[in-house]
Each structure stands twice: as structure tokens, then as C-alpha cells.
Amino acid sequence: xxxxxxxxxxxxxxxxxxxxxxxxxxxxxxxxxxxxxxxxxxxxxxxxxxxxxxxxxxxxxxxxxxxxxxxxxxxxxxxxxxxxxxxxxxxxxxxxxxxxxxxxxxxxxxxxxxxxxxxxxxxxxxxxxxxxxxxxxxxxxxxxxxxxxxxxxxxxxxxxxxxxxxxxxxxxxxxxxxxxxxxxxxxxxxxxxxxxxxxxxxxxxxxxxxxxxxxxxxxxxxxxxxxxxxxxxxxxxxxxxxxxxxxxxxxxxxxxxxxxxxxxxxxxxxxxxxxxxxxxxxxxxxxxxxxxxxxxxxxxxxxxxxxxxxxxxxxxxxxxxxxxxxxxxxxxxxxxxxxxxxxxxxxxxxxxxxxxxxxxxxxxxxxxxxx
Amino acid sequence: xxxxxxxxxxxxxxxxxxxxxxxxxxxxxxxxxxxxxxxxxxxxxxxxxxxxxxxxxxxxxxxxxxxxxxxxxxxxxxxxxxxxxxxxxxxxxxxxxxxxxxxxxxxxxxxxxxxxxxxxxxxxxxxxxxxxxxxxxxxxxxxxxxxxxxxxxxxxxxxxxxxxxxxxxxxxxxxxxxxxxxxxxxxxxxxxxxxxxxxxxxxxxxxxxxxxxxxxxxxxxxxxxxxxxxxxxxx
Amino acid sequence: xxxxxxxxxxxxxxxxxxxxxxxxxxxxxxxxxxxxxxxxxxxxxxxxxxxxxxxxxxxxxxxxxxxxxxxxxxxxxxxxxxxxxxxxxxxxxxxxxxxxxxxxxxxxxxxxxxxxxxxxxxxxxxxxxxxxxxxxxxxxxxxxxxxxxxxxxxxxxxxxxxxxxxxxxxxxxxxxxxxxxxxxxxxxxxxxxxxxxxxxxxxxxxxxxxxxxxxxxxxxxxxxxxxxxxxxxxxxxxxxxxxxxxxxxxxxxxxxxxxxxxxxxxxxxxxxxxxxxxxxxxxxxxxxxxxxxxxxxxxxxxxxxxxxxxxxxxxx
Ligand SMILES: Nc1ncnc2c1ncn2[C@@H]1O[C@H](COP(=O)(O)OP(=O)(O)OP(=O)(O)O)[C@@H](O)[C@H]1O
Ligand SMILES: [Mg+2]
Numbered sequence: 001x002x003x004x005x006x007x008x009x010x011x012x013x014x015x016x017x018x019x020x021x022x023x024x025x026x027x028x029x030x031x032x033x034x035x036x037x038x039x040x041x042x043x044x045x046x047x048x049x050x051x052x053x054x055x056x057x058x059x060x061x062x063x064x065x066x067x068x069x070x071x072x073x074x075x076x077x078x079x080x081x082x083x084x085x086x087x088x089x090x091x092x093x094x095x096x097x098x099x100x101x102x103x104x105x106x107x108x109x110x111x112x113x114x115x116x117x118x119x120x121x122x123x124x125x126x127x128x129x130x131x132x133x134x135x136x137x138x139x140x141x142x143x144x145x146x147x148x149x150x151x152x153x154x155x156x157x158x159x160x161x162x163x164x165x166x167x168x169x170x171x172x173x174x175x176x177x178x179x180x181x182x183x184x185x186x187x188x189x190x191x192x193x194x195x196x197x198x199x200x201x202x203x204x205x206x207x208x209x210x211x212x213x214x215x216x217x218x219x220x221x222x223x224x225x226x227x228x229x230x231x232x233x234x235x236x237x238x239x240x241x242x243x244x245x246x247x248x249x250x251x252x253x254x255x256x257x258x259x260x261x262x263x264x265x266x267x268x269x270x271x272x273x274x275x276x277x278x279x280x281x282x283x284x285x286x287x288x289x290x291x292x293x294x295x296x297x298x299x300x301x302x303x304x305x306x307x308x309x310x311x312x313x314x315x316x317x318x319x320x321x322x323x324x325x326x327x328x329x330x331x332x333x334x335x336x337x338x339x340x341x342x343x344x345x346x347x348x349x350x351x352x353x354x355x356x357x358x359x360x361x362x363x364x365x366x367x368x369x370x371x
Numbered sequence: 372x373x374x375x376x377x378x379x380x381x382x383x384x385x386x387x388x389x390x391x392x393x394x395x396x397x398x399x400x401x402x403x404x405x406x407x408x409x410x411x412x413x414x415x416x417x418x419x420x421x422x423x424x425x426x427x428x429x430x431x432x433x434x435x436x437x438x439x440x441x442x443x444x445x446x447x448x449x450x451x452x453x454x455x456x457x458x459x460x461x462x463x464x465x466x467x468x469x470x471x472x473x474x475x476x477x478x479x480x481x482x483x484x485x486x487x488x489x490x491x492x493x494x495x496x497x498x499x500x501x502x503x504x505x506x507x508x509x510x511x512x513x514x515x516x517x518x519x520x521x522x523x524x525x526x527x528x529x530x531x532x533x534x535x536x537x538x539x540x541x542x543x544x545x546x547x548x549x550x551x552x553x554x555x556x557x558x559x560x561x562x563x564x565x566x567x568x569x570x571x572x573x574x575x576x577x578x579x580x581x582x583x584x585x586x587x588x589x590x591x592x593x594x595x596x597x598x599x600x601x602x603x604x605x606x
Numbered sequence: 607x608x609x610x611x612x613x614x615x616x617x618x619x620x621x622x623x624x625x626x627x628x629x630x631x632x633x634x635x636x637x638x639x640x641x642x643x644x645x646x647x648x649x650x651x652x653x654x655x656x657x658x659x660x661x662x663x664x665x666x667x668x669x670x671x672x673x674x675x676x677x678x679x680x681x682x683x684x685x686x687x688x689x690x691x692x693x694x695x696x697x698x699x700x701x702x703x704x705x706x707x708x709x710x711x712x713x714x715x716x717x718x719x720x721x722x723x724x725x726x727x728x729x730x731x732x733x734x735x736x737x738x739x740x741x742x743x744x745x746x747x748x749x750x751x752x753x754x755x756x757x758x759x760x761x762x763x764x765x766x767x768x769x770x771x772x773x774x775x776x777x778x779x780x781x782x783x784x785x786x787x788x789x790x791x792x793x794x795x796x797x798x799x800x801x802x803x804x805x806x807x808x809x810x811x812x813x814x815x816x817x818x819x820x821x822x823x824x825x826x827x828x829x830x831x832x833x834x835x836x837x838x839x840x841x842x843x844x845x846x847x848x849x850x851x852x853x854x855x856x857x858x859x860x861x862x863x864x865x866x867x868x869x870x871x872x873x874x875x876x877x878x879x880x881x882x883x884x885x886x887x888x889x890x891x892x893x894x895x896x897x898x899x900x901x902x903x904x905x906x907x908x909x910x911x912x913x914x915x916x917x918x919x920x921x922x
Contacts, residue, residue, distance in 0.1 A: 060725055111906045113721040115664045117908065118855055121665065122899045125852050129893035256848065259892075260729055267726050302741050307732025309701050312710045421809070443811040452740035462794075464917065471799045474792060475811030510778045522811065 008071055010330055022181060027102025031173040035245065040285035041184045042068075042242040046190050047265035047277035049234025054263070055271035056195060057227045058207030059108055063120030064262045066127035069254030071097050076144040077137060077247045079161060083148065086161060086244055090183065093240035094233040101232020105225040124259040128251035143250030146243065160247050184278075187234055192274045194230070203227060204272070232311050235262075249259045264311060270321030279322055374399045374526060374558050375420075375432050382419040382426035389415045391582045392428065395560070397526070402552060402559040404569040404590070406599075407579035412560035414455050416579070417528045420560075421445055421452040432526070446475050451524035455531050457515040461504030465495050468503050468514055472521030481521070488517040491551060509540035516548060526558045533565040541565065545572050570594045609759060633764045635881050640851075641770035643877020644777045648871035649847070649854030650861065651780065658801045659821025660707075662717040662724055666731035668851030670706070670826045672844060673735045674699030674879035675833030676743050677900065679750050679842055689755050692834055696827040697828045703826030704819045706731060712818060739844045747841035753834060773835045777870065784866055797821060801864075817907035849895060853880065856898035859905050862915020876901065 026034045050064045071093035078084040078092055079366025108116055131138045136142065150159040165175035179251045194200050202223050205213040214220045243249050261284060284307075292303045349369070377395040381388065389412045397403045407413045419426035424439050430438045432450060442452060443512065460468050469488055472576075473481040489496035492513045498506060503514055514534050519527055532548070533541040549572055552559055564567035570576055570590045578586040586593070593599050645747045649671060664670075678695030682688055710727050717724040754772035758765045787796035799807040800817040808814050829847075836850055856876045861868020879901065880894035890896045905912060 054722065058722075060722055060728070061674055062725065079796070083639045107903060111719060111903075114724060115906055115910075117721065117725045118663055119902060122852050122855070122895075122902055125849065126893065126895050126899050127893055133889065133892040222906075260733065262730065263726065267722075271682060271722065298741070301745070303736060304733045304737030306737070308732065308737055309729030311733065315730065316710070316713050317725055319723060319754070346641050425806075430748065442809050446809075446811040454806060454809060458803060458806035458809065460799050460803045460806055463798060467795060467798070470795055471807065471810050471812065474796060474799075518810065 007329060008334065009262055020154075026174040026177040030173065034173040034177050036289045037243065038180050039182050039289075040281050041240045042245065043262065043265055043285065044238075044278040044281035045184050045187045046238030047262050047269075047281050048188055049231045050262050051271060051273075051277045052191060052194065052203070052234070052239065052265045053227055053231035055266060055273075055276075056200065056203040057224065057231075059224065060113065060117040060230065061120045061231075062117050062256075062259050062263060063104075063123035063127075064183040064232075064235045065256065065259030066098060066123050066253050067097050067235040068242065068258060068262070069131070069249075069251075070100055070242035071236030072249045072254065073138055073144070073239075074236070075132065075240045076146055079146045079148060079243075080144055082142065087179075088242070090237055090240040091105035093236045097236025097239075098229040100236075104232070105228025108211040108228060109221055109224060120259075121256070124256045128255055131251040131254070138251075141251055142288065147246045147247075148176045162243075171272050176245065183237065183241060187237055188278065191234070193272055197338040198224070204280065212330055223350065228245065264307065267311070268314065268323075270323030273321065273327070276321050276323040276351075282320070325337040344371060346353035373397060374390060374401075375430070375560065377430050378429070379420060380416070380419055380426055380430065381428050382415055382418075382424050384415075384604060386425065388555075389405075389582050390419065390426070393579075393584055395537065395580075395584070397560050398511060400556055400558055401575065402549075402561060402573045403597040404566075404573035405523070405560070405562045405579050406564070406566045406569065406576055407562070408564065408594075408602075411579045412582040413579060414530055415582075417452060417560070417562060421450065423452075439499045439593050443475065446522055446524075450521070450528065451519040451522050452521045452528040453530060453532070453551070457508075457511045459503040459506075459511045459514050459518070462502065463503055464500050465489075465506075466499050469495075469521050470565035472518035475522055483582050484521060484523075484582050489558075492517050492547060496543050496571045501506065506532055508574075509544060510567065512536065513547060516544070516551075520551060520555065520557070524557060527560070529559055531562045531563055532561070533563060533568065538568075541568060545569075548572070553570055566593075620654060630795075631764065632693045632882075633762075635885055637766050637770060637876060638766060639875070639878035639881030641767070641773055641859075642881060643831045643874035644770070644773035644852040645850060645871025646877050647777055647834065647837045647855045648780065648848055649829055650857035650873050651866065652829040652832070652877075653782065653854055653858050654869045655784070655821055655825040655828065656867055657858070659797055659818055660711070661713065661801070662728075663742070663855075664825070665728040665851075666706070666735060667825060667829055668854070669732045669735040669739075670699060670702060670904055671829030671833040671850075672846040673702065673739050674826060674830040675750070675837050675842060675846060676739055676748070677750050678830065678834055679743075679913075682750065682758075688713075688751070692830065695834070696830045700823035703711075703822035703824070706826075707819050707822035708815075711822070712815060712852035718724060720920065737909060738845050745844070747843040748837075750834070750837040750842045752838040756857070769835070769838065771816045776835075777873075780831065781870055782867060783847065788866075793817075793820070831871060853877070856902050858912070859902045860912055862912030865912065865914035866915055868912055868914035870892030 025037060029037070046064060050061060053061055055061050074093040074096045075089040078089045079086060084092070104120075107119070111119055130285070132140050135141075145160045146156045148161050148163070149156050151160055162370045163172045163176040163179075165172050167175065195203075202213065202218045205218060206220055206223060207215065211219055242253070265280035265284050266277045267280070268283055269278065270276025287307065288303065292300050320328070373396040375395070375397040379394040379395055380395075381390050393416060395405065395521070397415075398401045400478060404412055415424060418424045420430050421442050422438070422445060423442060424595060426438060429436060432445075432448060437445060437448070437450075445452075460471060464470065465490075466485060469485045472479065473484060489499055494510055495514055495517060498510065500563065516532070517530070529531075530546075532544050541562065545568060546560075551557070561569060561573065570593055573590045575589050575591065576587065576593045577584050578593070585594070586599070631918045634833070649667065652667050652671070653664060656662055658669065660745040674695045677698040678691045681691035681694045684695070710731060714720060714723050715729060736753070750771040752767075754768040754909040760766070788798060796807065796812045797820065798813055798818045799810070800814050807817075832850065832854070833846060836846055838848055853876050854873070857872035858869050858874060859872070861870070861872030876898050877896045882893075883897040884894045
């Protein structure tokens with residue numbers, strides 16, 4: 001994505017289409033589908049948060065599923081045990097996860113690159129076990145169902161939380177959809193604002209060369225820790241939405257697999273592009289929820305295989321993801337239109353991302369990738 | 372016909388061109404030096420000859436076109452390359468470095484040759500089990516040269532052996548080099564910045580500036596040249 | 607009762623989970639830990655071999671081991687003797703490892719220059735291998751008999767399964783073979799040379815790509831054994847090695863990423879810790895992984911090269 005000011009005609013059209021689709025979708029889909037769309041949103045938000053950390057700041061986390069899970073459990077516990085109203089719990093989840101993120105961010109100051117990936121992988125693996133260990137609070141492997149005191153047949157009882165639509169003609173799933181769509185959009189606007197700001201440029205500077213960033217006056221440690229916190233907080237909002245959407249949390253929802261899929265969404269859509277993770281999350285959702293169930297049974301169980309193969313192939317052939325690829329394409333077209341002369345001097349942060357994944361010591365190829 | 376004939380050699384990295392058509396000859400038994408300042412393309416020249424960067428033009432070795440061949444194929448033809456920064460294998464001991472040098476050989480005398488080179492370079496002999504990474508710069512340079520000789524080369528590409536060495540140490544390295552090349556009648560293409568010293572040992576020299584040969588001739592002639600003296604000898 | 611408990615634990619969960627008779631005897635817990643430690647060390651050895659030859663942390667190595675253990679099971683199920691089935695599985699693992707390196711890993715370049723790409727590609731392999739195994743062998747756990755049978759001997763009142771003794775012996779044989787390979791053979795010398803300085807090695811005529819491929823193949827072959835020793839306890843399913851992978855990583859973090867001796871010592875320490883600690887510290891009761899995790903964190907923070915690793919490996 002280019003900065004809003006610089007949105008080209010192609011992008012504007014795409015945005016308009018996306019907006020229309022997002023609004024129309026809940027009215028043309030069955031309720032169970034709408035629930036799935038919401039799940040995709042939760043993944044998109046969490047992946048957006050992860051992208052801030054891994055894509056822009058270069059700190060690889062294979063453990064964001066655990067933060068998503070922490071957000072989900074925060075909501076479940078606050079709603080069920082502390083009788084909180086629903087939406088404020090989302091903010092609480094963000095705050096709790098921010099703090100957890102800062103705590104994880106501290107050791108990450110010294111542990112970098114592949115080793116940070118290793119540690120966060122261990123966090124992801126550990127999380128479901130921690131949930132089981134503290135079953136008094138978390139309900140252990142049985143999980144927690146979100147309940148609240150509701151008036152039911154004349155008496156107050158603990159019942160599963162519900163989303164009553166206050167608007168006539170809007171079903172409860174559609175109401176829920178728009179609330180969560182709103183939260184997701186707010187999250188992405190915040191992410192975009194961070195990325196476009198000076199802070200965003202410091203993140204990229206730190207990723208590209210920590211020492212140089214330090215020398216140019218960026219407080220590297222503080223920036224990295226806060227990035228970890230913010231990224232975790234956003235992932236926590238994703239998890240909070242998940243809990244509110246399902247009305248139920250369970251340790252099996254927050255395994256290593258979830259962390260992996262968050263990373264897949266980021267990379268597939270385009271690491272260090274604002275909207276990439278959302279696109280990655282939707283593609284992943286369509287693949288798992290829409291396409292896979294339609295496939296003959298043998299092919300359906302092949303979905304992880306297909307996904308894994310895609311991922312490796314993409315990394316080798318189009319490492320900057322769908323958005324990066326699209327961007328290269330439009331760039332090429334517009335340059336050809338302008339007679340190939342003008343170079344975009346004012347390079348957007350998000351455009352300069354290929355080098356995250358496409359640098360070689362020999363033969364730096366401006367095409368962005370090497371054989 | 373020369374042992375090595377380089378004609379119109381062009382090479383670069385990605386979009387950046389570094390060499391703009393070099394002609395270089397090395398005769399049998401000769402030590403030839405290419406002089407040049409930092410970034411003039413000396414290392415790139417050697418890398419292009421030994422197939423480590425892609426290049427165009429022609430490089431014939433023993434009358435055979437070798438451009439595009441891999442380093443291990445060239446090794447089989449008797450050409451050995453000592454890279455800049457010495458390229459010792461730091462996690463291996465001195466002896467193991469030498470054994471790696473002889474790894475492409477099929478004969479059974481590798482182990483006795485290792486001993487031979489440890490004798491020729493006594494400073495290595497004293498440190499046979501020390502890890503290469505923990506040795507001094509001069510020792511590492513000698514190790515790199517000795518290792519290159521382990522493949523029984525007829526022709527050596529040598530990249531800036533004086534780099535980072537004190538003048539006395541550099542002289543020692545060159546002395547050793549002259550002895551062993553004479554003993555083994557090996558031809559050498561040397562690239563150097565230390566013109567003063569290199570020209571004392573070389574038969575002929577070329578001067579490389581920004582990827583082009585700007586001067587060439589017998590070593591004494593270059594030593595006497597005023598421009599060279601100004602630019603490289605600091606006289 | 608939680609039916610999935612055996613999966614959540616490391617090897618030999620049953621004897622510790624409280625489902626069987628409570629184990630109070632410290633020595634018996636220790637024996638369990640040593641047995642588990644041997645499998646962690648085996649997986650760790652594979653990780654070390656790959657790290658030494660390519661500088662890469664292979665997040666897919668557990669899944670590679672799982673996959674080749676299924677190959678072992680297939681041969682065994684066809685009626686081959688166990689040792690032959692294992693050889694077949696190791697060979698299969700070797701070939702897959704070679705293929706993986708050639709197709710997916712070597713195009714990446716220096717792994718420490720592009721850590722995200724390495725993580726993504728190995729995770730892609732993780733998903734791919736897991737999916738392929740599900741596709742071929744289904745989602746129902748298979749039963750693989752213990753290589754060394756189910757009988758045990760009693761030494762000083764402590765019962766020790768032959769399978770555990772077998773694991774330790776196999777581990778030591780493997781270490782001995784690796785040590786000899788690296789110490790005495792031309793191939794081993796070439797592999798070490800490539801790991802330390804691939805450019806210089808290429809100039810000396812070492813075929814770098816072949817050595818890296820060999821490293822991947824060997825690592826996958828060794829990992830097979832870790833799978834073979836884990837499967838009888840855990841049940842052979844596609845999740846077989848997911849926890850063991852973290853234990854294996856803990857082992858090599860502790861021992862040092864490039865140290866064979868370190869993988870062995872680290873494996874045993876992690877195995878013993880994760881059996882003993884949860885017995886005495888109730889907070890860890892259901893998560894033997896936690897002590898291993900704390901170990902990973904502490905070592906990476908305060909002694910990144912581990913106990914036996916070389917300093918220049920500590921690029922943390
Ligand atoms: N791997 C590379 N990628 C891109 N450019 C390179 C690379 N290596 C060298 N160059 C460029 O090529 C030019 C020539 O470099 P080269 O290493 O051949 O110089 P040199 O004469 O050996 O210098 P020195 O005396 O410092 O070793 C330099 O401008 C350098 O920046
Ligand atoms: Mg040079």
C-alpha cells in the first residue's frame with residue numbers, strides 16, 4: 001500500500017470494491033459463513049499486529065498464537081468470572097497482552113533472528129500446557145464458556161453470552177459482524193498510522209541495521225520493546241474478538257499451528273505492507289473454510305501439504321507476498337506509461353521491503369530476488 | 372603462447388560494472404603483479420578468472436578457454452586461488468587446513484605433502500594443531516599460501532597477501548613465496564597495493580585504475596616510472 | 607481423565623501422569639529421564655549436523671523424523687525385521703533430506719542474512735511434511751513396537767526397560783560414528799571445512815552443495831532414530847515429534863549449537879530435568895516443557911554459545 005495521499009487510480013477502485021464487498025457480504029451469506037468471516041477478521045488483526053513486529057521491525061515471532069490465546073482467555077475470564085460487559089474486555093485484553101508482550105520483548109533485546117524464532121516457538125508450544133496447568137482459572141482442557149447473567153423465562157440465570165441486535169432487520173450475526181469489522185478497521189488504521197509515522201521509519205531502520213539506527217539517534221531498545229508490546233496488544237485484540245465471537249475458549253484453539261498460520265497470513269499477503277496480513281488471512285480463510293470442504297476427501301486432508309508447498313514456493317519466487325507482488329506490477333505499469341523515465345524518489349516505507357527477504361552478499365539484483 | 376591469456380575481460384556485480392576490458396598475460400614460471408588502489412577491481416579480476424563472478428571476454432589457460440568453469444574444475448587443471456583476506460578455514464587446525472587444500476588430489480601422498488609444507492613453512496610446523504582462526508595474520512597468510520600449494524598447482528592466483536600485515540611480516544611472506552614458487556616452478560598472478568614490495572619480486576606488472584589497465588611493463592620499468600612512484604610508492 | 611494426555615507429555619507420560627501406580631522412586635524417574643534424554647539427544651544430533659553444515663536452525667526436523675518413522679512403520683508392517691525397517695526409514699529420511707535441501711533450502715543463501723525466509727521455508731516444510739504424512743498414513747495413530755522389546759531388567763531394585771538401554775546404546779554408537787566420520791574421513795573433513803568457510807572450501811575444490819546435501823540427508827537419517835524410540839510410547843501419529851522438537855532444541859541450546867558432545871549432554875540434562883522437576887515442583891506438574899523452556903531462555907540470554915559450543919557460533 002502506498003500512503004493514502006498517493007493512492008493510484010487502480011488502488012482506489014480496489015478499495016471501493018473491497019468496501020462494498022465488506023458491507024454486502026453479511027447480507028448475502030449464511031450465518032455460519034458470517035461467523036467464519038469474523039474468525040478471518042480475528043486472524044487478520046492478529047497477523048497485522050505480528051507484521052508490525054516481524055515484518056517492519058524484523059523480530060521474528062513464531063509465538064503470536066500464544067498472545068492471541070492470552071487475549072481470548074482474558075476476555076473469557078473477565079466476562080465469566082468478573083461479570084464484565086463484553087466490549088470493554090477487548091480493551092482489557094489489549095492491555096494485558098501489551099504487558100505480556102513487553103515482558104517477552106525484554107529477553108528479545110538479546111536474542112535475535114533465528115534464535116528468537118526458536119524461543120517464541122517454544123512459547124507457542126508451551127501455551128496450551130500452561131492453560132491446562134492453571135485449570136482453576138482457565139477451565140483446563142475443557143475450556144471456558146462465556147456466560148453472563150441474563151433474564152431467562154422470568155428469572156436471572158447464567159447463560160451463554162448473546163449478541164442482541166439493537167437494529168431491526170439486522171440479525172445478531174450481522175450485528176456482530178459489523179461490530180468486529182469496526183474493531184478490525186480501527187486496528188488497521190492504528191497500524192497504518194504507526195507505520196507511516198516517524199516511529200514506523202525507526203522500526204524499519206532498526207530492522208535493516210540496528211547499529212546504524214542506534215547511531216542515528218533512535219532509542220533501539222525502547223523502540224523494540226514497545227513494538228513487541230503493541231504488536232502483542234493487537235494480537236490480543238484478535239484473540240479477544242475470537243473469544244467473543246465463539247463464546248467459548250479451549251486450549252486446542254491456541255496451539256503452535258495457530259502461530260504458524262498467523263505467520264503464513266503475514267508472509268502470504270506481504271510482510272511489511274499494511275494490508276498484506278489481512279489479505280493473507282482472507283486467502284487462508286477462504287482456503288480452509290470455503291475451498292477445502294468442497295474438495296474430495298483425499299484432497300481435503302491434503303490442505304496442509306498444499307499450503308506448505310505454496311509457502312515454500314512463494315518464499316522462493318515471490319518473497320514480498322501478494323501485496324508486494326501487486327505493487328511491483330503496478331509500479332512497472334505506471335513506469336512504462338510515464339515512458340520509463342521517472343523514478344519514484346519518494347519511496348514509501350512499505351515499498352522498500354523486498355530486502356527483508358531478498359538480499360544476497362554477492363550480486364545485489366535490483367529485481368529483488370536471486371536464483 | 373602464454374600460460375594465461377586474458378582478453379577483454381569484463382565483469383561486475385548485478386548492474387554495476389567493475390571491469391572494462393582487461394588484457395593480461397602470464398608466462399610460464401613468471402610472477403606477474405597487478406597493482407591498483409582500493410576498489411580498482413583487483414579482487415574482481417581474480418574472481419572473474421577463477422569463475423567466481425560471471426564475466427565476458429576470454430580467459431585461456433594452457434591454450435584452453437576457461438571462462439565459465441567452476442573453481443573446482445580449474446583446480447583440476449592446476450590453477451589455485453588464494454582469496455583476499457586469506458580465507459583460512461578458521462574452525463580447522465593448521466594440518467586440517469592443509470588437508471582440505473589437498474582434498475581434490477587422488478594420489479596417496481597427501482599426508483606426506485602436508486608434512487613437507489609444514490617443513491617449508493616452519494612457523495606453521497610449530498602450530499600444526501592450532502586452530503587457524505586463532506593464528507596471527509602473517510601465519511594465516513602463510514597457511515593460505517601453503518594450502519593452495521597442497522593442490523600441486525602450476526599457477527597461483529594470489530589476492531593481496533600484504534593485507535593487514537606489518538611490513539616485516541609482509542616481507543617474510545614474500546620471501547617464502549619466492550622460495551616455494553622457485554622450488555615448485557609455479558607461475559603466479561599476484562594483485563597488490565604494496566607496489567614497492569611487489570615490484571621487487573615480480574617480473575612484470577600491470578596498473579589497474581577504475582577497472583582499466585592504464586600501464587604495464589617489466590617491473591624495473593614500472594619501479595622507475597614517475598607516475599607510479601607518486602601514486603603507489605609514496606616517493 | 608484427559609484422553610490426549612499422552613500427547614501433551616514427553617515420552618513415557620504414562621508412568622508419570624498418575625494414571626499408573628505413582629512413581630515415588632527417584633531413581634526410576636531418573637531412568638525415565640535418561641531414556642527420554644537419549645531421544646532428545648538423537649534429534650539434537652540431527653539439528654547439530656544441519657547447523658554445522660548450513661548454519662541453519664531447522665524447524666522442520668521434527669516433522670522429517672516423524673515422516674521417516676512412518677516409513678519405518680510401513681516396512682515393519684509389511685513384515686520386515688525391525689532393524690531392516692529402520693535402515694529403510696533412515697535411507698528414506700536421507701533422501702527426503704537431500705531433496706529438501708536441494709529444492710527449498712539451498713536457494714535461500716546465507717540463513718543468518720535472511721532469518722525470516724528460513725523460518726518460513728522450514729515452517730512450510732513443517733506443514734507440508736505433516737500434511738503429506740496425514741495424506742499417506744491417515745490420522746489414526748499407528749502402533750510401532752519397541753525395537754528392544756517390552757521386557758525389563760531390575761538393577762538394585764530399579765526396573766529398567768531394555769528399550770531404554772537400547773536407546774542409550776544406539777545413541778552412543780551414533781555419536782561414535784559421527785565422531786569418526788568428522789575426525790578421520792575426507793568427507794567429514796570437507797563437511798567441517800564447508801561449515802566454517804564455504805567460499806574457501808569451494809576454492810580448494812570441495813563440492814559445497816554436495817556437502818550441504820549430505821548434511822541434510824544425515825540429519826534426517828539420524829532423526830529417524832529419535833522417532834523410532836519415541837513412537838512406541840507416544841503412539842505414531844503426525845504430532846509425534848512436535849514436543850520432542852522443542853526438547854531437542856533445548857538440548858542443543860544448552861550443549862551448544864555446533865557441538866556433538868553438547869547435544870548428548872544437553873539431551874540427557876533436558877530429559878532428566880523434565881522428568882524430575884515436575885515431580886517436585888507442582889507448578890510444572892502438567893508442563894514438563896516448562897523447565898526446558900526456562901533453560902532455553904536462560905542459556906540464550908547468559909551463555910549463548912551453550913556449554914560446549916564455539917564462541918563464533920554465538921551470533922545471538
Ligand atoms: N560483492 C559485491 N557486490 C557489489 N559490488 C562489489 C562487490 N564486490 C566488490 N564490489 C565493487 O566492485 C568494485 C571493485 O571491487 P574489488 O573488490 O575488485 O576492488 P579491489 O581492487 O580488490 O579493492 P581492495 O584493494 O580494497 O581489495 C568496488 O567498487 C566494489 O565496491
Ligand atoms: Mg581486493
